[in-house]
Amino acid sequence: MHYEEPRPILTVDVILFTVQDGELRVALQRRDKSPFEGQFALIGGYVHTDEDASTLATAARVLKEKAGLEGIFLEQLMTFSGADRDPRGWSASVAYYALVPAEKLSAERPSDLELISVDRITGLAFDHKTIIATAVKRLRNKGAYSSLPAFLLPPTFTLPQLRDIYAKVMGVDLNDSAFRRKIEELQLIEPVPGGFSKASARPAKLYRLRTTALREFDRKL
Amino acid sequence: MHYEEPRPILTVDVILFTVQDGELRVALQRRDKSPFEGQFALIGGYVHTDEDASTLATAARVLKEKAGLEGIFLEQLMTFSGADRDPRGWSASVAYYALVPAEKLSAERPSDLELISVDRITGLAFDHKTIIATAVKRLRNKGAYSSLPAFLLPPTFTLPQLRDIYAKVMGVDLNDSAFRRKIEELQLIEPVPGGFSKASARPAKLYRLRTTALREFDRKL
């Protein structure tokens, strides 16, 4: 056995996604210390073995402390590891991704947290560019087969909003009537009694998710 | 910062799958020391920061050292962590899953490695039962949308064999002609020149994967 072996560094990083101005964005923070001082990095931190029950708890704590957020969608992405990714030594980072509606984020957002479009990610600390790319890929894949994209919307939303957020996440144009048909068949959402959005010509009916949990489907939306 | 914070234990576990006697099985080893001495556990080990370039490299090394296997399908599952999963302290285990054809495994298999049906998993060390359940779920999900199940077959195989391994992994009966049609459309496989299996009444044509890499599809097979 290798009890004596030097233990690797273990951290948790969170890719916090939101959609602002029609763009998928990630919350980044400039590092205020070495290594990579001054460069953008994901929010993250060390596992506190005395207070965190698991790395999921660490991720939730990071979201709370660095973005003022609680109770949003949070799921493990994967673990990134290696001798070279952190100049301080062999390290592993368990990455989590989180989705938050822009409205909820701006209410609490600390001033040092910036929202950068995923299409304009450059010069990041550590291997965070790779981590974000992996998270975006996961969001795209899983988004097509689940209710995931809906967690980027506020609690109530219209069908055109839902279609647009799916289209944005999946990176394709969606056929409107086919989308409505599928959402209907899946019984994903329910109308909000008496709710209408007056943002456009004809008011759109307001809906909400039937369940707060993530739902996965068989067919692509 | 928390440089002083005690670092968690970091290990890697590998769920090695194969299909033997028509059953999906996992390679398990009885532990020869505390904790959980005498109980079945996944193969795994500590990260060797001096020789492993990443946790993937650790997993490959574990496969080599504990099962005599190289060059088989290997992919990260997810990381399991917590204060209670290992009595020695707060720990994280990066789990990987691997697929191997039964033929390749039996050629090299050490005598202490047992193949247990995933339907008969009981009394495992640590949280390995949970880890295996998660891996089986992933195999099912990903198997329906990719060439994953084919990595449980030898390099050449017949269409009925391919259909059966998909059916087993997906846990459903597959319509034969529909399956052939889809495999054909996807151009997943190519015939082996002059190859025929004489195992049954009418010899079946032999095929191989067109690529050694995992392929993912849009539609369920």
Next chain:
DNA sequence: AATTGCAATATGCAAGTTGCAAATTATTGA
């Protein structure tokens, strides 16, 4: 050498899905 049995493979069609275009509806502002 022809016949039978069996599993592999091919074919045809009804039923289910999906994509597209056009029609209808509810509102706002002229």
Next chain:
DNA sequence: TCAATAATTTGCAACTTGCATATTGCAATT
């Protein structure tokens, strides 16, 4: 009241899929 606009519904052709039935190639038997 009417035109403009976006939300919603409807209809249908094209594509997919599931199921049943037919055909094929070989082995064992007659």
